[in-house]
Amino acid sequence: MKGTHLGEFEELVLLAVCTTHPDTYGNTVKDEINQTAKRNINLSTAHGALARLEDKGLVKSYLGEATSVRGGKRKRIFEITALGLKKLEEAKNLRAKFWDKIPEKVLQTQFITT
Amino acid sequence: MNELPSSVKFLCRALFNERVREEIIGDLNEEMEDFSTKHGKFRTKLHLLITTLMFTRYRYTWKNINQLNTSTMFIKHTLRPAWRNLKKDKMSAVLNGIGLTIGFTLSLIIALMVIRELSYDQWHEKSDRIFKVTHDERSIGRSDRHLATVGPPVGPALVEAYDEIENYMRVRDTPTQPVKVGNKNFYEDGIFYIDSTLFNMFDYSLAEGDERAALKNTNSVVLSADMAEKYFGSSSAVGQRIEISETPYIVTGVMNPSPSTSHFTFDFIIPFHAFRVPFGYPVTLNSWGWISFHTYIELKDPSEKEALEEQLVDFMKVHWPEEQHNLFRFVLQPLEDIYLGEIKNDIVASGSWNNIYALSITGALLLFLIIFNYTNLSVGQSLTRTKEVGVRKALGASKRMVVFQFAIESVILSLLSFIISIALILPTINFLESYLGISIYAMEVWQSNQWLAIVATILVVIVGAMGGAYPAFIMSKTKAIAALARTISGGQLGINVRKVLVTMQFIITIGLLAGSIIIYQQISYIQDKDLGYDKSALAVLRVPGQSLLQKADVLKNQLNSIQRVSGVAIGGGRMDGDNGNVPVKTPDMEESKPIFIDGVDYGYFEMLGIPMVAGREFDKSYPTDSAGAVIINEKAVRYMGYSSPEEAIGRQIQVGQIRTGNIVGVVADYHFSSLHNDIGPLAIMYPRTLQEDVYIRVEPGNMLELVEEIEAKWSSIFPDLPFDLIFLENHLNSLYQEDVAFAKMFQALTIVTLIIACLGLYGLISLIATQKTKEISVRKVLGANLKDLMGNLFRPFALRIVIAMLIVSPIAYVLLSGWLDNYAYKIDISWWLFLAAGLVVLVTALVATVLHSMKVYRINPARTLKDE
Numbered sequence: 001m002k003g004t005h006l007g008e009f010e011e012l013v014l015l016a017v018c019t020t021h022p023d024t025y026g027n028t029v030k031d032e033i034n035q036t037a038k039r040n041i042n043l044s045t046a047h048g049a050l051a052r053l054e055d056k057g058l059v060k061s062y063l064g065e066a067t068s069v070r071g072g073k074r075k076r077i078f079e080i081t082a083l084g085l086k087k088l089e090e091a092k093n094l095r096a097k098f099w100d101k102i103p104e105k106v107l108q109t110q111f112i113t114t
Numbered sequence: 115m116n117e118l119p120s121s122v123k124f125l126c127r128a129l130f131n132e133r134v135r136e137e138i139i140g141d142l143n144e145e146m147e148d149f150s151t152k153h154g155k156f157r158t159k160l161h162l163l164i165t166t167l168m169f170t171r172y173r174y175t176w177k178n179i180n181q182l183n184t185s186t187m188f189i190k191h192t193l194r195p196a197w198r199n200l201k202k203d204k205m206s207a208v209l210n211g212i213g214l215t216i217g218f219t220l221s222l223i224i225a226l227m228v229i230r231e232l233s234y235d236q237w238h239e240k241s242d243r244i245f246k247v248t249h250d251e252r253s254i255g256r257s258d259r260h261l262a263t264v265g266p267p268v269g270p271a272l273v274e275a276y277d278e279i280e281n282y283m284r285v286r287d288t289p290t291q292p293v294k295v296g297n298k299n300f301y302e303d304g305i306f307y308i309d310s311t312l313f314n315m316f317d318y319s320l321a322e323g324d325e326r327a328a329l330k331n332t333n334s335v336v337l338s339a340d341m342a343e344k345y346f347g348s349s350s351a352v353g354q355r356i357e358i359s360e361t362p363y364i365v366t367g368v369m370n371p372s373p374s375t376s377h378f379t380f381d382f383i384i385p386f387h388a389f390r391v392p393f394g395y396p397v398t399l400n401s402w403g404w405i406s407f408h409t410y411i412e413l414k415d416p417s418e419k420e421a422l423e424e425q426l427v428d429f430m431k432v433h434w435p436e437e438q439h440n441l442f443r444f445v446l447q448p449l450e451d452i453y454l455g456e457i458k459n460d461i462v463a464s465g466s467w468n469n470i471y472a473l474s475i476t477g478a479l480l481l482f483l484i485i486f487n488y489t490n491l492s493v494g495q496s497l498t499r500t501k502e503v504g505v506r507k508a509l510g511a512s513k514r515m516v517v518f519q520f521a522i523e524s525v526i527l528s529l530l531s532f533i534i535s536i537a538l539i540l541p542t543i544n545f546l547e548s549y550l551g552i553s554i555y556a557m558e559v560w561q562s563n564q565w566l567a568i569v570a571t572i573l574v575v576i577v578g579a580m581g582g583a584y585p586a587f588i589m590s591k592t593k594a595i596a597a598l599a600r601t602i603s604g605g606q607l608g609i610n611v612r613k614v615l616v617t618m619q620f621i622i623t624i625g626l627l628a629g630s631i632i633i634y635q636q637i638s639y640i641q642d643k644d645l646g647y648d649k650s651a652l653a654v655l656r657v658p659g660q661s662l663l664q665k666a667d668v669l670k671n672q673l674n675s676i677q678r679v680s681g682v683a684i685g686g687g688r689m690d691g692d693n694g695n696v697p698v699k700t701p702d703m704e705e706s707k708p709i710f711i712d713g714v715d716y717g718y719f720e721m722l723g724i725p726m727v728a729g730r731e732f733d734k735s736y737p738t739d740s741a742g743a744v745i746i747n748e749k750a751v752r753y754m755g756y757s758s759p760e761e762a763i764g765r766q767i768q769v770g771q772i773r774t775g776n777i778v779g780v781v782a783d784y785h786f787s788s789l790h791n792d793i794g795p796l797a798i799m800y801p802r803t804l805q806e807d808v809y810i811r812v813e814p815g816n817m818l819e820l821v822e823e824i825e826a827k828w829s830s831i832f833p834d835l836p837f838d839l840i841f842l843e844n845h846l847n848s849l850y851q852e853d854v855a856f857a858k859m860f861q862a863l864t865i866v867t868l869i870i871a872c873l874g875l876y877g878l879i880s881l882i883a884t885q886k887t888k889e890i891s892v893r894k895v896l897g898a899n900l901k902d903l904m905g906n907l908f909r910p911f912a913l914r915i916v917i918a919m920l921i922v923s924p925i926a927y928v929l930l931s932g933w934l935d936n937y938a939y940k941i942d943i944s945w946w947l948f949l950a951a952g953l954v955v956l957v958t959a960l961v962a963t964v965l966h967s968m969k970v971y972r973i974n975p976a977r978t979l980k981d982e
Contacts, residue, residue, distance in 0.1 A: 025137070025141065026137070026138075026141040027141050027144045027145060027148070042164075042165055042168055043141055043142070043145050043165050044165055044166075044168035044169040044171065044172070045168070047138070047141070047169065047172070047175075048169075048171060048172040051172060051174045055174075063136075063137070069144075070140040070141075070143040070144045070147075071117070071118070071139065071140060071143045073136050073137070073139050073140030073143060074136055074137065074140060075137060075140055075141070076134075076137040
């Protein structure tokens, strides 16, 4: 169902919103994802994802204070909402459920081959 | 960098709404600081620009359409209705789109082909400074010869004599020669002796080897990339040994592939100083009269060409005996003009202005046709939009705005078609290449002519604007009140212009149709023409003269022993005009004249089915035939001044340095060269050195088996020679390959044109029928029958078709006669041809009329007239 499902990339962005707190805005989210997930996303991609998450009500935002850096422009600071946190947990639990159900044997073979 | 580039700032202001602009600019600022620590200034700027543009992917960054300023209102009030209108009338948008797409695709391909033809040899850096020295006898008015070659000492002497000449290069061509690599044998063309200045004057370069040293030693040879690949695959060719005509050479270089637009191509280059005068030639490399060497010179300044040409008269006088001073002049031919120049020479590729004209004219006509069609249909369509125009005008739209609205719609459609045609162009080219059997080299042309993209786009916009402009002007004249009150009936608008356009369309269609019929007739004429000998079931086996000298009789006996071989004879060529040309003299002639030569064996004419007009052919029982007899053809009888074939028999004749003897026979004229040329005077002699092709008459059946059988005999006699057997008919067809490709191209274009014309005609008639619905209903109520109604619709078309026929016939006649002049043997253009083409168009129009009038006739008048 459109609007409630959390995509893989969205999940990453949502996680980055949490880890960068309280300094959460376009650039930091982009850097966090690029560093931690070893990806190479564009600034605009991060922005787009954040805007979409806000549309879905998973994050909220406000304009920060103007400073002398970045040309005196204000940042849009993002914060995760209760709904967002719930979605994240759901996603994590879902994964955990699957992990629990993996037979021991599969995990072993995995170790042998790697 | 501590401030955003102004372009980025501008984009942000132009693209993003106020809600997000500040944060995006701020983030970009930070991005810039970050990025510029790792990358250069330019990379940073580029990255920022791209990132900014990428933001426009997201709708939330867009400006609200209601807040747009006047320049962007354009989108709301012009582009959007334009799009809606296209979507509303899908059928005609698709029809127009198909027409435009086909037209653009083919026009682009034609443009590529024409540009390529026009750009021969221009890829050399010094192309404007290089000239070919030619031997011109026409200026003196004595003969119509203009030869591409001069004597071997001309080049060096010129450089010595004139400071303004920087360099010279001579090219000596050679016949097909056997090449031995390792223990494999091949026959190869494209073996040339060339001066080492090749690499200084021209932009040819070596992929392997040293350009300065590659042509130093007499035993070195430089290979083309293709040959190196063919012989040595991926391993290095330099240093390898190959044998050409049993002379060993060391490969010293491999050429880089060069553009295909070269007037001559070579596969093997042997240094010019390795060239030895062939045995028996009465000349040396100092013979000024040995006019067989292609000689190029490089001037310091191309503007000196004219002055130099005048000085060359004196130069010639220094080196030639006085009695020959008025025989010819040296003419400098610019390198870039050689390909399309009038001198035809075997080793030089040549194009024809005729084909270029024909292609460009058809391309232009096609484009015009599409514009006419498009205009016609869009005029009709626009009539349904009087109401929209009325509303626009009532709301204050100026004339200009209405015109603009219509033009923009039309431009959008034509740009869309253009995009589709760009996608279609490569598949179309692939298809054409396999269908026509030619190479179009689209990518190569494209790479050096990228300006074409801009020209094409401009042209597309113009075509679109023109298609839309005319209806736009009509509509803009409409009075708002009249349009809204529907007191204008569509039919009255733009009638005259439409009449002219439709007539033009008929002119183009009839002209192209007649043209393609003529071209088809001519091509089948030359393919089916009686050549004066029986060309069916003839296989031709190539044997080097030297080998034939020793083993001709063995070979003949062996071949004759094959059951399905019914005749064997030896001749000197493959009927493709590759004959030599030497002076001929008889005691009765005042001075010698050039004559074509051929060498044949006993019984050759009987085997080929060519009758003797007088005398006899060479016969084993006359021992002198092999050393002192000459046969001439009928053309040569008159040429040498005899009044009848019988009179020529027994006369003394001297043919070049080859033969002095008596004429023993006169053979009926047969075509020993392609039908582009008239049959020339021909002297036929016996010497084995002139013979190199064994003609084998075979009986039908499994040809593959037969060829294997012949090959088995061949390798038992000549184990070291390559086996080169062709069927004469295939070979003769290959002489007309270009003509056939041209004819097919023209036919394809004609078919496309016809389809477009039919679409247009169909659309137009349907439009008129719809507009006349009321009229037809009234007539029907008053008692008109179907026949009358059809006549009413059809009469104006019939009239225009007749007018078009009258206009186009003389024009097409002149153009087609010009094309036919390419051939020495050609068909007559008959008057009924244009009538036939006109009839085809007439019938098409009739069919369309019948279909539509039936449709309209069936409508119940009560329905269409209920408003009145």
